Amino acid sequence: MAEDALLAEMRSLRDRVVGIADTALASRDGLIIRADTGDIDPEYLAAMAAAALGLGRRMASEVGKGALHEIVTRSSGGYVATYAVGPTALLVLVGDAGLDSVRLHRESQITIKNLELLLAGDGPRSSVAAGLAEPSLPIGPTTPEHPRSAVACAA
Amino acid sequence: MTAGARAAAVIDVGTGMVVRAAGEAGTDLPAAAASMADEARSATGSLGPGRGGGDLDEITVTTTARIHLTKVLEFRQGDALLLFVDFDRALTNQALAGLQVGELTPALLA
Amino acid sequence: MDLPRRGLPPTADAGPSGQDVTVALLGQALLSCAADRQSGALRVYGEPGGTVHVVDGGVAGIDTPGAPGPDVVLLRSGRVPEPGWQDTFTVAAADGRMGAELVRRGLIGSGQLEVVLRAALADSIFALMSGQVEECRMESVAVPSLLPLDPPADPAWLLAEGMRRLRVLASMPNPVRHDRDRVMRGHRAPPVGSALGGGQDGILALANGRRTARDMGFALGSGVYALTLEFARMREAGLLTVSSRRTVTRESPRDRAPAGEPAPVSDTPAPGAAGAGPAGQPAELPRRRKAAGGQSRRSQPGSGQPGSSSALLRLLRPGSVPGPEIPGPETGQK
Numbered sequence: 001m002a003e004d005a006l007l008a009e010m011r012s013l014r015d016r017v018v019g020i021a022d023t024a025l026a027s028r029d030g031l032i033i034r035a036d037t038g039d040i041d042p043e044y045l046a047a048m049a050a051a052a053l054g055l056g057r058r059m060a061s062e063v064g065k066g067a068l069h070e071i072v073t074r075s076s077g078g079y080v081a082t083y084a085v086g087p088t089a090l091l092v093l094v095g096d097a098g099l100d101s102v103r104l105h106r107e108s109q110i111t112i113k114n115l116e117l118l119l120a121g122d123g124p125r126s127s128v129a130a131g132l133a134e135p136s137l138p139i140g141p142t143t144p145e146h147p148r149s150a151v152a153c154a155a
Numbered sequence: 156m157t158a159g160a161r162a163a164a165v166i167d168v169g170t171g172m173v174v175r176a177a178g179e180a181g182t183d184l185p186a187a188a189a190s191m192a193d194e195a196r197s198a199t200g201s202l203g204p205g206r207g208g209g210d211l212d213e214i215t216v217t218t219t220a221r222i223h224l225t226k227v228l229e230f231r232q233g234d235a236l237l238l239f240v241d242f243d244r245a246l247t248n249q250a251l252a253g254l255q256v257g258e259l260t261p262a263l264l265a
Numbered sequence: 266m267d268l269p270r271r272g273l274p275p276t277a278d279a280g281p282s283g284q285d286v287t288v289a290l291l292g293q294a295l296l297s298c299a300a301d302r303q304s305g306a307l308r309v310y311g312e313p314g315g316t317v318h319v320v321d322g323g324v325a326g327i328d329t330p331g332a333p334g335p336d337v338v339l340l341r342s343g344r345v346p347e348p349g350w351q352d353t354f355t356v357a358a359a360d361g362r363m364g365a366e367l368v369r370r371g372l373i374g375s376g377q378l379e380v381v382l383r384a385a386l387a388d389s390i391f392a393l394m395s396g397q398v399e400e401c402r403m404e405s406v407a408v409p410s411l412l413p414l415d416p417p418a419d420p421a422w423l424l425a426e427g428m429r430r431l432r433v434l435a436s437m438p439n440p441v442r443h444d445r446d447r448v449m450r451g452h453r454a455p456p457v458g459s460a461l462g463g464g465q466d467g468i469l470a471l472a473n474g475r476r477t478a479r480d481m482g483f484a485l486g487s488g489v490y491a492l493t494l495e496f497a498r499m500r501e502a503g504l505l506t507v508s509s510r511r512t513v514t515r516e517s518p519r520d521r522a523p524a525g526e527p528a529p530v531s532d533t534p535a536p537g538a539a540g541a542g543p544a545g546q547p548a549e550l551p552r553r554r555k556a557a558g559g560q561s562r563r564s565q566p567g568s569g570q571p572g573s574s575s576a577l578l579r580l581l582r583p584g585s586v587p588g589p590e591i592p593g594p595e596t597g598q599k
Contacts, residue, residue, distance in 0.1 A: 015511045018313055018330040018444075021480070038475045076340060076347065096483040097337045100313065100330040167380070169491030171433070172387055172426055174380050185429060229377075234342070234464070234487075236380065 005118050006034045010091075013111040019099030021078070024092050025085065025115060026050060033089065033119075040094060049082040049092035056082070070108075083108060086116040158255070159246030161221075165228065168192045168235035178241065191225045191239050199235075213253070220244055222252050226260055287311070287398040288428070291390075294401035295420040298322050305405055311398040312513060313444070315389065318410040319403075323417025324386060326410030331392030331444065332489045333482050335385040335412045341486025344381070345372045364412050382414040388488040390427040392479070395434075396444065430490050441500065443478035443493040446507040453503030465499060468492070474508040 010023045014036065022037040022045070030050035035042035049071075056071040073080040079095040081104070091112060095104070162178025164187075171189030178184075191214070199211045216223040222242040229236040238260055242252045294307055299322040307317040315329025328334060339345040349372045357366035364382075368375045434440045441448075450472050455465070467485050478496055482489040499505040 015513065018479070019483070021475070038473050076350075096480065097341075098330040098333060098479075098483045103330075165380070167384055167491075169494070170384070170387065170430070170488060172384065172429075174383055189429075189433070 004034070006115060007036060009111055009114050009118065010034060010036045013093070013107060016107045017100055017104045019095045019097075020093050020104070021096055022094040024049070026090055026092065028053070028088055028090060037094075045080075045092055045094070046090075049080075049090055053082050053084060053090050057084075081108075083112050085112050086119055089115070089119055091115060158251065159222075159243040160255075161241045161243055163238065163240040164188050166192055166225075166237040166239055168195050168237060174236070184239075187223070187241070188239060191223075191237060195225065195227065195235065195237055215249060215253070217244070217249065222247065222249055224252050224256050226256050228260055283397065284395075284431070287396065288394055288424075288431075290398045290401055291393055292424050294403075295319075295324070295424060298403070299420045303403060305403050308402045308404050309393055309398055310400040310402070311393075312396050313392055314396070314398070315393055317393075318413065320413065320415075320417045322420070324390075324420055324423055325413035325415065325417040326382075327386055327389035327393070328410070329389050329392050331396060331479060332388040333385070333486060334389070335382050337483060338381060338385055338486045338488070339367075339373070341484065343486070358411060361409060361413070364415075378412075379414070382412060383418065384488060386414060386418055386423060387426045387430075388482075388490055390423050391430045391490045392444075394424075394427040395431060434493065437497060439497075441478065441493050441496040441507065442510070443489050443496075445477060445511045445513060446496075447474055447477050447480075447509045447511065448472045448496055448500075448505045449474035449508035451500065451503045451506040455504060464495065465504065468495060468499065469504065472505055477511060 006025060010025060014020045014023060022035075022040050022042075024035040024037060024042045024046050025033045026046035026049065027033060028050060030043075030047035032042050032046050035046075037045070052071045052073070053068075057068050060066070060068040068084065071082040076097070078097050079099050079101070080092065081095065082090055082092045085091050091108075093108075095101075160178070162184060163176070164173045164178075164184050165175040166172065166188040167174055169192075171192040173184055173188045176184050194214055194216075195211060198214060211227050213227065214225040216225075220243070222244050224240045224242065226238045226240075227235060228238050238256065240252070240256055247255075291309065294309075295317065297303075298307060298319045302322040304320050304322075307319055309315050309317060309329075313329050313331030315327060315331065317324055318326040318328075326334070333341070340347060340350055345367065349370065350367075353363060353366045353370060353372065357363050364378055367373050368378060373381075450469055455469065464485070464487065467487075468481065471481055471484055476484065478492040479489050481487065482492055485492075496505055500507070
């Protein structure tokens with residue numbers, strides 16, 4: 001089976017930036033596309049991220065400060081950051097208190113761009129893009145080694 | 156007066172690090188400290204919680220010239236501190252050394 | 266995805282030379298600060314990199330993504346309960362009085378706090394020294410340390426402790442990399458009903474194949490070096506196994522944004538101006554104002570505090586800093 005390019009991209013971000021614990025790629029309405037998570041429920045995470053992103057974009061637009069970059073929730077024990085990925089998807093990541101946020105700002109740009117390209121079908125997984133465009137098609141499988149990273153079927 | 160004490164150190168068990176030290180130059184405290192930390196850890200493993208004998212309290216190592224007394228100052232899960240004192244055996248004995256160190260310990264981490 | 270490599274070999278693969286450069290750069294920068302009694306924020310660029318808060322040439326605090334600071338240690342370990350911490354923070358953080366206020370409220374003893382602060386400094390210097398340092402640059406203080414060690418630590422002592430830890434790990438036949446090796450429960454389960462010592466229960470609960478020692482340090486509020494040693498012991502006993510490795514890529518100077526980038530959320534190094542010195546050459550540290558004259562507060566043990574009956578006790582009370590040489594014969598003798 002060909003390597004999953006989306007998951008590889010997400011894993012690479014976790015390798016490059018110290019302090020990222022979990023990541024999930026989802027559609028704008030909160031349905032999981034891929035998840036690289038441990039103990040966190042990816043579907044719940046994606047649903048909340050979608051809501052936060054929607055709200056965040058409205059806020060940004062209301063105050064007229066340009067396009068939204070990221071939404072960050074900062075707690076005593078860590079961070080949750082959400083990014084728009086192209087027009088149809090979002091990336092949410094969970095970090096601990098030692099998250100290298102400087103490196104994150106830089107590296108996340110690269111990852112988001114690559115994910116966007118992959119989803120748009122410029123990568124090998126054009127079926128994923130088709131899946132997003134037509135919600136009735138099931139979304140592809142996830143890696144077997146993380147059973148909690150369950151992928152929701154769209155249909 | 157702490158009779159016969161040549162050097163002393165507060166040691167973190169988890170890392171073997173000397174947190175505070177005092178005494179004569181020439182005693183190789185960092186090496187002794189790391190060793191005593193290992194000793195304390197082994198002793199805890201073979202004698203301590205789970206074996207019914209209570210928590211580790213003290214280790215004494217006696218050579219012909221020295222008494223090395225290691226007292227547990229604090230013990231939390233995965234996080235213990237020791238007081239290590241190096242005595243000149245000619246100037247004290249084990250009982251006296253133990254008493255004196257026992258008197259010191261409550262005040263050390265006020 | 267492989268970023269192009271610079272001339273500097275990565276620490277882990279190139280044996281001594283990469284690490285020698287890292288240690289030399291950091292050591293030179295810190296000792297230079299000490300000699301000039303500088304105060305400010307020494308930005309350490311590299312992986313993990315970080316910021317060393319220097320006060321009168323001594324080290325008061327270190328912020329790095331590579332190891333949990335004292336605030337994370339106190340909170341995550343449960344040493345200081347969260348409501349108490351929050352209340353203290355609200356009242357005292359802005360004035361830099363967090364430590365004093367924690368002690369005043371009885372949330373921690375002053376001696377205990379000093380131990381935690383020193384241990385966190387040692388852990389952070391270990392994280393810096395065992396990683397890669399490309400440049401050190403002294404900058405004016407952006408955000409001062411939340412829990413500074415006062416009086417600050419002697420940089421020579423701190424560097425010596427860092428070196429000691431590196432040597433201990435280097436002497437192990439099969440060391441665990443605290444920043445790369447992700448651990449999973451091993452084939453041996455602990456015997457039912459036994460309480461494992463050394464925090465092993467906490468480690469096993471979090472060992473899901475996704476966390477390195479560094480990650481677990483932040484999760485548990487434990488030191489990274491101590492966890493590394495424990496991981497090695499547990500692996501030996503079959504309780505843990507290394508399930509995957511983090512592939513670390515190197516940052517190159519052109520990755521950094523130009524100066525003027527807004528301050529980041531955390532205290533990790535802000536992208537600096539391009540044009541770092543050539544690899545292996547330490548950046549020249551800008552001269553700072555010399556501290557006002559007076560005694561060094563860093564390395565004096567037990568200067569005449571009243572109240573203790575024992576000379577030894579006096580020497581060991583909070584504030585008596587262990588230096589690279591143990592101070593001369595002041596031990597009480599008959």
